[in-house]
Amino acid sequence: MKQRWGWTALIAALVILGLVGAREYSLRREAELRTENQYQRAFQEVVYHVDCLAEELAKASVAGSYPMVQKAFADAWRHTESARAGLGQLPIGTVELSTTEDFLSQVASFTYTLSQRGVSGGAMSDKEWTILRDLREQASFAARELTRLGDSIASGRLRWIDVQRDSMAASAMRPDSGTTQSVPSNQVTKGLKMLEDGMTRFPTPDFEGVIPPPRRKLPDIPGPEISEDDAVRIAMEFLGFSLQEGAKGEVIARISSEPESYRVEITPARGRSPAAWADISVRGGKVLWTFRDTPVGAETITPDMAVNVAREFLASHGFENMRLISRRDYQGVAAIGFAYEQDGVVIYPDYVVVRVSLAGGDIDGFEGTNYQIFHRARPLEAPVISEAEAREGLNPRLEVTDSRLAVILDDFYQEKLVYEFRCTLDKDTYLVYINAETGEEEEVKKAEIRGLELV
């Protein structure tokens, strides 16, 4: 009797196990298919948008009337951004695609700039025409390669899930282990490599002055190279630590960033505030930034008081004529922005941020990389147009509450003298920048953006 019970229970358990297993298998298959379909969609969209991009660039070259050219550029820009977004959704992190990615980013910048040119730009210059022709050829090539890859994926047995697995296997290989195993390759990685290799064979168009550079190159700070001891001394002096009180400073790294810097770590005397860090430029010995972990505690000062603390800190550390430009309070900290003011003109490129702990009112951080690199006494030209003339360029529906002269950086990192108008529309405040030379509207900014306030 007992034996029969035993067998029945065993068979029942096996049946349950089998059912559970079957269910798990089908769920897993379903999840994999969903992922696979997402990848398929992302890839097919990349193919589609690059194909459309090539077509729109061709249209822009052929069209004669300005609105048609502008529409073609605007559409090309939209397709480029969509292609980039799709590329970012594919499991191809270990495939080298930097030339292709650079290409897409340059096309986006070029087509956007030309679509925004408006009436003032007029016809394309010879240089822009040459760039357009080069980009068009490159886009057609990319579209052809991607279409071919898409066809081979559609007809083949390759799944993106497998590409994902190969990609993870490739990234798990230690480059320093000297193994002979080769990076897993499949139709997709091969196809993308052919695309990338082909893209590198095209000449890089000369974009100088045509499209804004993607980021500002930070020059080195002039001056002699300082020693590590100097760096420690400068950092401790700036942060108000003293050797006599038992604080220790040490250079923990020499960092090859822009500009090159020493990282100083300061350990205060036992039982005092937490450790602090500072980056001091190797040349010139300027304090680029400092940082200290804020102790969490009850707030003892208000954000308004923090502004005064920051102001006093700057004044006592050799930053003169600094004007409050922005405020942001978060998690017991106030980050307060200041810009240099020269003859009543706010120089926005020369800005610093001071971080004040609201629990105790200590200076917990300073960010002044831009100021330390770019600050100088500038020869300021007198504005060509008067403030009243500039005001005429504003939207008449705005109510102007304040105005001043300022220097801002444009997309090409060129400094421009502008009138800054503080205006209100309905309940919101905006800053509108009118070029003080040409009267053109340079920029419109919202003065309060969830937490950050521009003053």
Added chain:
Amino acid sequence: MPKKVGKSVLAITVFVAVVTVLWYAQLRAARSAKTADNQGIEGRPAYKAQMDLADPGNSYSYNYELMARVISAEAKGEPYIGQVAVGAVILNRLNHPHFPNTIPGVIFEPDAFTAVTTGHVWLPPVSSSYRAAQDALAGWDPTGGAIYYYNPAKATNWWVATRTFIVQIGKHLFLR
């Protein structure tokens, strides 16, 4: 069949049955926890979007909640400056032509962040990570412009090790 065999068959059967039931219950719990997680995120009114105006010449919309989650999951055992550093890498990627140009795009790029691949990003974030995200947005970058980082002690992605080293913060190596 001898009595002994019958007994052991019974024992094995009961064992298999118990293990099966426990395993199944755990799977179900994991699945419902996952669903609850997703609902929690969708149920929120909207991510707290802010703008980075640390540089008055530029502004970037971003997703502060997501950043804090990634910082927490990737660097919660690190010194505070190492948490700010992870936030800075996210922002550096945002402005780099080889990466997507939205915060969710950067964070959800397949295999870009281990914590996203493993799902740890959906665990409740530590509170310091919110401040670290804000500090990165306010302009602090302790990484010297890094776009990659890894922990050599437990890296699964060795491909990044081929990039140019900049600085070490805590256990993380930062590279570009």
